[in-house]
Amino acid sequence: MSGLLQFKGMKMLTSLGFVFAAVSLASCVPVQQVSSRSKVLLVSFDGFRWNYDQDVDTPNLDAMAAEGVKARYMTPAFITITSPCHFTLLTGRYLENHGVIHNMWFNTGRFPGTAPGLKTGSIHFPGGKAKYQGEEVSMKLVEPAVFNYSNETNWRLNIDTAMEWFTVKNLDFIALYFGEPDSAGHKYGPESMQRKNMIKQVDRTIGYLRQRIRESGLESNLNLIITSDHGMETVLKTNEIHIGAINNFTFKDIQFELLDYGPNGLLVPKEGKLDHVYSVLKNAHPKLHVYKKEEFPKRFHYANHPRITPLLLYGDPGYVIHGRYKVQFNKGEHGFDNEAMNMKTIFRAVGPAFKQGLVVEPFESVNVYALLCELLGITPERHDGSLETMKPMLRESAPRAPAKKLPVMLGMALLLGCWGGMH
Missing domain, CATH: 3.40.720.10 (Alkaline Phosphatase, subunit A)
Structure with a gap:
């Protein structure tokens, strides 16, 4: 990585x-x-x-x-x-x-x-x-x-x-x-x-x-x-996905993140933190999908590559992912399923x-x-x-x-x- x-x-x-x-x-x-x-x-x-x-x-x-x-x-x-x-x-x-x-x-x-x-x-x-x-x-x-x-x-x-x-x-x-x-x-x-x-x-x-x-x-x-x-x-502005506001989640556990870019997220947890970060995020929001790389749905033809990070996130249609701060204000977005x-x-x-x-x-x-x-x-x-x-x-x-x-x-x-x- x-x-x-x-x-x-x-x-x-x-x-x-x-x-x-x-x-x-x-x-x-x-x-x-x-x-x-x-x-x-x-x-x-x-x-x-x-x-x-x-x-x-x-x-x-x-x-x-x-x-x-x-x-x-x-x-x-x-x-x-x-x-x-x-x-x-x-x-x-x-x-x-x-x-x-x-x-x-x-x-x-x-x-x-x-x-x-x-x-x-x-x-x-x-x-x-x-x-x-x-x-x-x-x-x-x-x-x-x-x-x-x-x-x-x-x-x-x-x-x-x-x-x-x-x-x-x-x-x-x-x-x-x-x-x-x-x-x-x-x-x-x-x-x-x-x-x-x-x-x-x-x-x-x-x-x-x-x-x-x-x-x-x-x-x-x-x-x-x-x-x-x-x-x-x-883009739906109600019940938004804010990673930084999720209970028990902290960016101190993250070595690298690519968030705030529409509905997709890539995370590299620090050593020993993968399972913890995964469990915290997995069911944190009803419109957020969180996967370990090896479990990502095969139909996307996306995760089977060395550049893909250990954790992948994506939002349901209309839901973008906000990271540390809210910096996305678009009325329209893509990147969804x-x-x-x-x-x-x-x-x-x-x-x-x-x-x-x-x-x-x-x-x-x-x-x-x-x-x-x-x-x-x-x-x-x-x-x-x-x-x-x-x-x-x-x-x-x-x-x-x-x-x-x-x-x-x-x-x-x-x-x-x-x-x-x-x-």
Whole structure:
């Protein structure tokens, strides 16, 4: 646990994020030349709950569904927060297998690079600014330290940049990230008028994106996927969970804590204090779930990783966890059980590889990576998803490169088993 303990009291960096995932996507050499390949644009609108389009007029999202594929909803990985869920999208792995267990962590694990076969781009995608032992995404646009994620003008400029990268720089794959409607959902709540207005902005942006795809001559060979990392839940302000106020609990028994970050908590009790802390917290609040690592529910695919702490906590939907002091005042939050409907998110896809006017049954986000690899004509690394789950949305005659069987990159396992300090 020594590496984990390094970050107590420090401002954390986000997860490995896009770069490692992009290299993972590009780590197999494609079997046909770049000029004749299908391209893929993956767009994430952070915190877009599965039903946000049902109380707002969204003509562009509706048109995309009519001309392509719409999932009734998509189930994100647990825990339902930004960096881990984006990493699942791009690796096809649950959190316990890709190792990005939280937004708040850093890592010095090494990435032994392979020869990328694809040209990839990141525009504001989580983690896209970093290098990993010299490996980085082909092209990237990184937001400054102080950045307005809601600026619609900036959104359109980023779309223009993506079109230029596809046409002038001949990139194969771009991941484009928007920080809304997550921010609006947090600040004002998922049922607020501000969130509804933000959905209208998102829909206008999708209309502009599809217009620019047509104007750039990309419609015949660009597959567009629009999705998100998680949904949003209204925070309940009654009968709140305050760890510091629980009888017989003291932070003097704790060596490390990660609390005050939505409904999730990670604790490392001091030596000899594990059973005591567990027994004190276990039934302390009716909406708080407390587990020893080895007893955490297997369905979450979360606890079986060296970085996970001996004690794990999570709250029922709507209930966030307060630690030493109350510092959370959001009206909306995520991170809850991924089976809770308000954590579900969206999936839309349109392009030459996709059927038209098809509504598919819900699926897990862990399957998206296999779809990306199929569209790009590369053999996927080891993953937890299934291409068979996604195949019904694809045209049988879609122009996709046949994948070539190549060995699995052994360096991934080495990276995900190490701790350290990413700078």
